[in-house]
Amino acid sequence: MSLAETKASQLCPANLSFVLEGIKKVKFEERPIPEIIDPYDVLINVKYTGICGSDVHYWEHGSIGDFVVRDPMVLGHESSGIVSKVGSAVTTLKVGDQVAMEPGIPCRRCEPCKSGRYHLCLYMAFAATPPYDGTLARYYRLPEDFCYKLPSSVSLKEGALIEPLGVAVHVIKQAGVVPGNSVVVFGAGPVGLLCCATAKAFGASRVIVSDIQQSRLEFAKKHLGVDTFLPARVSAGENANRLKEENNLSAGFDVAVDASGAEPAVHTGVHALRTGGTYVQAGMGKSEMNFPIMTVCAKELNFKGSFRYGSGDYKLAVELVATGKISVKEFITAEFKFEDAEQAYIDMKSGKGIKTIIAGL
Known part of the structure; x- marks a missing residue:
């Protein structure tokens, strides 16, 4: 079935996901809605996702260095969304809060994690890095402390740019x-x-x-x-x-x-x-x-x-935007509907604009 035949608007979008099957081979697929497993888990309804160069590289080549797409993988990792559900121990967020999503979950136990450099975690589970699924889905689960509440002055679109700003x-x-x-x-x-x-x-x-x-x-x-x-x-x-x-x-x-x-x-x-x-x-x-x-x-x-972002980087990125010290609105030069995600990748590969974002469901 072609991508056009499986447009998001034609499917029940319980947890519709944009999946990379192989080189330049993508599809929309229903995935299970992530469950709250840990009491500190947060379920997020993803609203905007930016396309990163690494996403395009996986789409075009199927690998980056030793990271090879061997099984179908949901793309995307630059996202923002709305809290849909929280675990029993979550205290800093509530349903309805708008958040920027830090997409890498460290083990919290290895030496880099214990020394405060969790971004160098030996067992990092990073979104849209094989074998881990990304955020281009209706729902995504993260720990509470990897969700950054957006102040009212920062939109969800701007929230999707907190990830590259954190870098x-x-x-x-x-x-x-x-x-x-x-x-x-x-x-x-x-x-x-x-x-x-x-x-x-x-x-x-x-x-x-x-x-x-x-x-x-x-x-x-x-x-x-x-x-x-x-x-x-x-x-x-x-x-x-x-x-x-x-x-x-x-x-x-x-x-x-x-x-x-x-x-x-x-x-x-x-x-x-x-x-x-x-x-x-x-x-x-x-x-x-x-x-x-x-x-x-x-x-x-x-x-x-320099590799990704570490302790305090996401928090500072949000503050820089919230206080007006950095404006990211101008960076968004194209926006696509979720069902047009493949075209967004094609345009991004051609070098159009600065930052392309995909609206969620």
């Missing part, structure tokens, strides 16, 4: 950005742009974003008020020198963030930093690449990775 918050925390810093971000996709916004909210005095797509640079300049850089087809060192010259930073930037995963951007970022500066790798590209290790050593750079 950006974690990146900028990793970078140690403080007031007065100069920051260059490579990659003007949703996470890169949100890194720019977060760096500004943390007090950076100069924020530059670099990308090869002029339209995204124009978006950054218009909506975020940051300066932009369009790299030329020259060496990374030459681009880095021009980047510093154009921004009157002869010594280099305090912080460089790569949100692209592109090897030329990584090299340019390393060369654009000042001695003792900080580099954070946020974008995932090739598993292995050439790397300017001598420059890292000679400059004694602080080189860090």
